[in-house]
Amino acid sequence: MAVQLTARQLGWLKGALFLLALVPLARMVVLTVTGQLVEPLEFITRGTGDWTLYLLTVTLAITPLRRLTGWNWLVKLRRMAGLYVFFYGLLHFLTFLWFDHFFDLQEMWQDVLKRPFITVGFAAFVLLIPLAVTSSNGMMRRMGGKAWQRLHQIIYAIAPLAVLHFWWMKAGKHLLGQPILFACIFAGLLLFRLKGKFAKAPKLA
Numbered sequence: 001m002a003v004q005l006t007a008r009q010l011g012w013l014k015g016a017l018f019l020l021a022l023v024p025l026a027r028m029v030v031l032t033v034t035g036q037l038v039e040p041l042e043f044i045t046r047g048t049g050d051w052t053l054y055l056l057t058v059t060l061a062i063t064p065l066r067r068l069t070g071w072n073w074l075v076k077l078r079r080m081a082g083l084y085v086f087f088y089g090l091l092h093f094l095t096f097l098w099f100d101h102f103f104d105l106q107e108m109w110q111d112v113l114k115r116p117f118i119t120v121g122f123a124a125f126v127l128l129i130p131l132a133v134t135s136s137n138g139m140m141r142r143m144g145g146k147a148w149q150r151l152h153q154i155i156y157a158i159a160p161l162a163v164l165h166f167w168w169m170k171a172g173k174h175l176l177g178q179p180i181l182f183a184c185i186f187a188g189l190l191l192f193r194l195k196g197k198f199a200k201a202p203k204l205a
């Protein structure tokens with residue numbers, strides 16, 4: 001049965017999810033400032049990376065879930081989820097720039113070029129920027145729906161790059177369980193979305 005929400009309920013849900021998405025960050029801050037971590041820098045770099053990946057999964061799952069359940073209001077949560085992907089991705093990048101390179105951009109750039117798993121993570125992050133910048137209703141109007149949609153298809157490149165980054169990093173440590181899991185989830189979600197797209201395409205005469 002399709003669950004419908006009133007505008008007020010949706011507002012509450014959005015507010016609750018907004019706060020919920022800040023919990024991982026709050027936890028990282030509390031554990032760091034109270035000195036409960038053995039390796040705080042590593043914990044923060046990895047924690048922000050993990051949450052970028054988890055929230056990317058949530059964002060990609062919204063369209064399939066909406067189609068399967070008929071809960072159309074889910075689409076109203078997509079922008080916030082996507083902006084949180086960018087937010088945690090930015091924190092992840094900044095922690096790398098700060099803790100690994102003390103804001104030395106030239107040194108960071110050398111590292112990006114030298115280590116393939118970082119090259120790929122960097123590419124995924126750079127591709128997230130236009131999506132975040134054009135996420136507002138105003139930008140969508142200015143660009144026009146078609147161009148906006150075409151641009152937002154970059155997500156089909158971002159998702160594999162993000163998994164490859166994770167995979168490559170863990171491969172060095174022979175820990176491929178989680179990367180394989182995420183590769184399967186992302187492949188499933190992207191295929192579901194693509195299937196819907198082709199099903200909607202007009203038939204050629």
Ligand code: HEM
Binds near residue numbers: 047051093121123128
């Ligand atoms: C969409 C963008 C990105 C995603 C989804 C992502 C995700 C992740 C994940 C899941 C991890 C592993 C955390 C763990 O061990 O549990 C990680 C680690 C890491 N990422 Fe990213 N990342 C992204 C972008 C970047 C960028 C832009 C950089 C730097 C330019 C970067 C540098 C690193 C580093 C240095 C590590 C830690 C490696 C280690 O501790 O050995 N990532 N990332």
